[in-house]
Amino acid sequence: MVRATGKSEAVYERLKGDIESLRLRPGAKLSEVQLGEELGASRTPVREAIRRLAREGLVDFVPGEVARVASISLGGVRALFEFRMLLEPEATASVATSGTARDHVLVPFRELLEQLEEFDTSFRALGAAEQERDYQGFYDLTESFDQAVIAACRNPYLARTIRDLRSQTVRLRHLSHSGPRRMLTSLEEHRAMLKAITQGDAQAASAACRHHLAQTLRALIDSLTAHDFLLGADVQVGMAG
Known part of the structure; x- marks a missing residue:
């Protein structure tokens, strides 16, 4: 109620x-x-x-x-990730650059890196069935990372555009992380982004972000096809309620 x-x-x-x-x-x-x-x-x-x-x-x-x-289409997913690849690597690089001049910018990213290491250790210790139920902790970590990048991005227009896409990207997250193996791979990708940011390496941060987005897109396409969602080149995914 x-x-x-x-x-x-x-x-x-x-x-x-x-x-x-x-x-x-x-x-x-x-x-x-x-x-x-x-x-x-x-x-x-x-x-x-x-x-x-x-x-x-x-x-x-x-x-x-x-x-x-709203339905999900393969064409729409690809278009979204093409757009994200234009925006998010630039934002991630911007944060890494900012951190070299303003150390306080890096504080949340150092904390997130510590939390990621702790989660990774505890997650790997779980059995397969327990891992399937522990996705929320992973989602919370990745959401905190995304929000930290938005908050620290020096360009307000870039930050606002990324923020406006969040609803679409959050919905797809549940399809892109369809199993523990992909989750562990994504953890490695986030570790690479966090290390690059905390080390002030803008080029590595941008490359790590671009790699993460490319791998996420691939996982999404695999998930859509594996669940028989994809019926054609751009057929909408959906089940009428």
Whole structure:
């Protein structure tokens, strides 16, 4: 039940979380009436939340139908990562450069590197079944890294553009890290980025970021095809709710 205060914000956060985590699948219908009943909210805050999510690209409006969770297409994923590869390596390099002149910039990245080492050690000690349940700790680490880069990026326009893409990238994270092996590989990629940043090596930071994005894109394509999501060159992925 959504509380009376801040209902629109609460409905938005709930729906956004469900979409990003894939609890609401791509293509799922979003009925204002049904959602209102489930969340204990009137149609107005539900409608406002859906429109807000549509502006972020997480919801599509289909003429003559209710809103649906935005579909995922191979072409869309590739386009997104092409754009990210233009932005994020530059931002990562910018942070590494800033750290050479302003040491306090590097503090959160040093802390994240320590946390990553601790998580890596504990994760490798788990059994396969336990590893499958320990994804949230990994997601928290990578989210903290992404947010730290955004916060430390010297170019406010670059930082804002990367931030605006977060909803799309978070949703795809659950597809790109589809198993413990990919998670461990991604940990190595984040370790490389963090080490380059903390050492003030802008070129290495940029290269490590570009490599991470390329590997993530490859994992995403593998995940989409492995789950029979991909039916053609640019066929939308989704299950109607």
